[in-house]
Amino acid sequence: MFKVVLYQPEIPQNAGNIARTCAATGAQLHLVRPLGFRWASSELKRAGLDYWSALDYVLHDSWRAFLEALPQGSRVWAYSSKVTQLYTEVEYRPGDYLIFGPESRGLPPEVLAHFPAVTIPMPGSGRSLNLAVAVGVGLYEALRQVNFQAR
Template structure:
């Protein structure tokens, strides 16, 4: 099991889609406040469809609260277009946390300096992927690695 972590997500539809991915994999989804929407937002609920009962949703009021919730020795991978390590060069392990920043600004520098930065290769002319797509790509690469290792 791994953990999906969204730092201050802004778009409810992206978060709803990511919740579906978390439910599909059976992984917890951590949301770090402030959120750019209410948890009662119909767009969030619609994107997650009827899978919400299967989402292990963990809310953290602040970055510090999330930080304090990490178990000793936890490995956190900070996904960013400014990362130094390609997604396909990371060897994921059970218990890892995959951390993603908000849609409009990504992870702040003070967070990026704490963890290894991972980027998803984009050989085309775009600067970044949609957050839900990026989480899906990273999550299923981690899942693939862990399934092969079993």
Template sequence: MAKLNIVLYEPEIPSNTGNIGRTCVATGTRLHLIEPLGFRLNEKSIKRAGMDYWDDLDVTRYIDYQDFLEKNPGAKIYMASTKAPQTYTEVQYEEDAYIMFGKESGGIPEEILLENQETAIRIPMMNDIRSLNLSNSVAIVLYEALRQHNFDHMQLGGHLTKYEWK
């Protein structure tokens, strides 16, 4: 069973982190937060965006990037960045892959990207667009990784409340 990991490097906007937390709960994905955070985790905007799912979130905090690396030795980390040389669909995500996204104002530092060049990935977009919203980017890449694993632990069919599908 795929147990993917989303890593947020120094996130700054609480509503993005709340939305990402909700996506992680909905997909059975772990969330890793690398400090410093641009907000407090008890802020209303996180709870509002994550709704009542935040208490069900598998989340771990780290004091910095080095702490994250030390506590996750050998982790294969895909670095999502607008500066990356390959697209997010060109890689094969392992069942326990870590997918890192940088802070909203600056992304992942270039020295970290250089150290992880072979796993640096990007979402294609028009040349004159700086970047997509962080929570949208996480959803796009995460669902590709889940698709590659056939959504193996997720409900694939929906149900109507008043009717039945024909």
């Protein structure tokens, strides 16, 4: 099972869509506070539709709490538009963590300093992808690499 980590997500609809993607793929969702919305917000719940009961999720009170909960030897891939290594150039394994930053600013340097970082190329004129889209792209590449057997 892959683990998707949202570091301080800001938009409830994105988090809800990502929750649906995680439930549909068997990925575990980790959310690192502070969140830019209330966990019980109607926008979050609506975007997740009826997938909430199938979602395996963990709420972390802080970045430090996430790091302390991270099992020794865990592999974590940080997604950032500020690096050059392509997300398709790494070898994913079931159990890997895929971490994504907040919509307005991405992952900060202190997070990027902890883990190898990869990027999703954007050959057009945009500066970044929507967070839910980026998670889908990264997660499905990881699943493709293990022949969709990560459940």
